[in-house]
Each structure stands twice: as C-alpha cells, then as structure tokens.
Amino acid sequence: MNLEKQILQLAKDGRWYQDxxxxxxxxxxxxxxxxxxxxxxxxxxxNFIEPLLxxxxxxxxxxxxxxxxxxxxxxxAIELGFKxxxxxxxxxxFYEQALFTCDYFGLKDVQLLRQVIGETEPNVNANGAEHFxxxxxxxxxxxxxxxxxxxxxxxxxxxxxxxxxxxxxxxIVVTVxxxxxxxxxxxxFVKKLFSDDWVLVKVCRISExxxxxxxxxxxxxxxxxxxxxxxxxxxxxxxxxxxxEEPHREQFFRCFTEFVHLVFKDEDPFESDYFRYxxxxxxxGEWKTDNQxxxxxxxxxxxxxxxxNDGLKEPIxxxxxxxxxxxxxxxxxxxxxLGYRKILCQVGVEEIR
Ligand SMILES: C[S@@+](CC[C@H](N)C(=O)[O-])C[C@H]1O[C@@H](n2cnc3c(N)ncnc32)[C@H](O)[C@@H]1O
Numbered sequence: 001m002n003l004e005k006q007i008l009q010l011a012k013d014g015r016w017y018q019d020x021x022x023x024x025x026x027x028x029x030x031x032x033x034x035x036x037x038x039x040x041x042x043x044x045x046x047n048f049i050e051p052l053l054x055x056x057x058x059x060x061x062x063x064x065x066x067x068x069x070x071x072x073x074x075x076x077a078i079e080l081g082f083k084x085x086x087x088x089x090x091x092x093x094f095y096e097q098a099l100f101t102c103d104y105f106g107l108k109d110v111q112l113l114r115q116v117i118g119e120t121e122p123n124v125n126a127n128g129a130e131h132f133x134x135x136x137x138x139x140x141x142x143x144x145x146x147x148x149x150x151x152x153x154x155x156x157x158x159x160x161x162x163x164x165x166x167x168x169x170x171x172i173v174v175t176v177x178x179x180x181x182x183x184x185x186x187x188x189f190v191k192k193l194f195s196d197d198w199v200l201v202k203v204c205r206i207s208e209x210x211x212x213x214x215x216x217x218x219x220x221x222x223x224x225x226x227x228x229x230x231x232x233x234x235x236x237x238x239x240x241x242x243x244x245e246e247p248h249r250e251q252f253f254r255c256f257t258e259f260v261h262l263v264f265k266d267e268d269p270f271e272s273d274y275f276r277y278x279x280x281x282x283x284x285g286e287w288k289t290d291n292q293x294x295x296x297x298x299x300x301x302x303x304x305x306x307x308x309n310d311g312l313k314e315p316i317x318x319x320x321x322x323x324x325x326x327x328x329x330x331x332x333x334x335x336x337x338l339g340y341r342k343i344l345c346q347v348g349v350e351e352i353r
Pocket of ligand 1: 017018066067069070088089090091094115116117118119121124145146148151152
C-alpha cells in the first residue's frame, strides 16, 4: 500500500492532529489553519517546548511524553539525542499513528505504551488501554505534558502530578488559558496543581498577533522538590571514602566495579572478586548461605543489565548524613561504569535505623 493510502487509513475521523513530516505526503490536518500556526505541531515544539528544555547533555537522559498523539515530539526528542524516549497514549487511533511514525522514521529505541491516566473524555478511545502505573515508571529526567492535562479529571491530574514528582526531575506543561476539557487549562490552575511538590522555573509565551489560529497558549517548566541531580564524581568521592564505620567499603567498590565490567562483557559473574568477597564476608543482608549468595549474584548481574538497558527503577535516596549519603552504592558503581556524569537522587528521605 502506498504511503498516502496508509496515512489516510490511519486518520482518526479522517484527520491527523499532528503534522508528521512524512516525505512527499501532507497528512490531512484536523484544522487546515493549524499547519501555519505558531501554536501547533512543529512550531509548538520550536516555540514552547525546546526553549524550556533545562539541559543540553542528552546522551544519558530519559524523556517521557504523556498524551504523545502521533509521536511528533518523540521524534524531536530522538533527534536531540535523548538516550531513552517513551510515549504514552490512551487513544487507539493515535497510538496506531504513533507506531506508524516510529516505524517510518526507524525510531527503534522509542518505547510506546498504550496507557490511560484516570478517566478520559468521550472523544478519547481508551478501550483496551492499560492504566498508567507510577510504580512501573522509571526514573526520568523530563516529562512533557503538552495540551493534555486539561483533558484529565481534576483528581487524576492531582494524583499524577504528585506521583511524578518522586520519579521525574522536570516537567514541561503546555496549556491553553481558556481550554474546555475536563479540567481547567488556566496557568493559575496548573501552577496550583504543581505547587506542593514542584517549583516553577520558567514560563514561555509568544504573541498571538497575525496567527491563522491564535490561542492563549503558555508553557511552564517545573522542577521537582523531591529530586536533586548530583554530580556523580562528587558523590563518588564521598561514598568511596574509606570509613571507620564501614571498613569493607573500599574493597566493595573495587570488587563491585570489576564485577560490573565482567557482567557487561557477558563473562561468568562467579569468577569475580565480588563473589569471593561476599563469600568471605559471610553474605550480604539476608543473603547468607552459599546458595543464597549465588542467587544474589545472579540477580545483581540482571539488575546491572536492566539499568544499562532501561535506567533506574527508583532514585537513589539521599539521607544527608555526611558519611552515609546514599542507599545505592551498587547503582552508583553501575551508573559510573555506564558513563553517567549526573545522577538523580531523592532528597530529604528519613533514614530508618
Ligand atoms: C490535544 S492532544 C495533544 C497531543 C500532543 N501532546 C501535542 O501537544 O501535540 C491530547 C492527547 O492526549 C491524549 N489523552 C487524552 N486524555 C488522555 C488520558 N487520560 N490518558 C492518556 N492520554 C490521553 C489524547 O488521546 C491526545 O492524543
């Protein structure tokens, strides 16, 4: 089937909302004026989203878009060089469009999930979509919520914004002051929604004058108050420092670094100094017998690989105690070996002794 026919077949009610730049074919747009407006599609990315991106180093970073539609901004995030790009879309037709976009542009590394946040308004066909789970969400550098929050109910938005603040460092919200969705789109409403767990960092708006489809659109960048980015090198200096309370620490860092090397080269983890170190030490935590230690080693090797492939499931927690800043020494070593320079930690956690 030729490209034009495929695009028509994938249209929702005969239209696409995002103007995906397929070569030689114009997608049928929801509103023809959208194409030249500064508030939609690629112009929305250039005018509202990219100017708010708070970092320039993308190589180890993770980007999530909720309500990704046909995947235009997933494509832009990949072009910028984000390591991992994830899109969530509830509507079946839009999700199919996004799959097609990813396939057409060869975006093999994009993960597309058909998931829904709370209840949807009737235009969104969320039948068969799984519910979005914050527990399954990996630690992420930035989430994009472009013209989607006001389609959620107030309760769903509140819960979502709170939950995301423990996993995601930055959020960009694009909204329309007079939106007519399930929630309010006003910037005051959005600011209030974020006020408990995030701080507002930057705002972006442009003039509506002379636009073929003007709208009071505004973009806001928020930063989570629960997460902080640490320089991995600085954290390493504190964590790997020999310490009277934990005489094994230096040896642990040396052996575990060698272990991670070995695992990443697919070599036998039982040939590692780390395995011998654990046996000599009589195990770790609840893993005490030789068999338990073996199981622990196998599971730890699997964790190394899952972090290499996907990233962290939970942020490393930071207690603020001078000699014991983190509960994630293993993950610190793994991320260092993977070439991370910055590391996301949850701050202000109370230490349980
Ligand atoms: C107005 S479009 C914006 C699309 C894209 N973010 C953009 O700015 O071009 C809103 C998108 O959010 C999706 N959406 C709406 N409610 C949702 C929900 N409860 N869960 C997940 N996605 C939802 C819609 O299907 C639609 O693709």
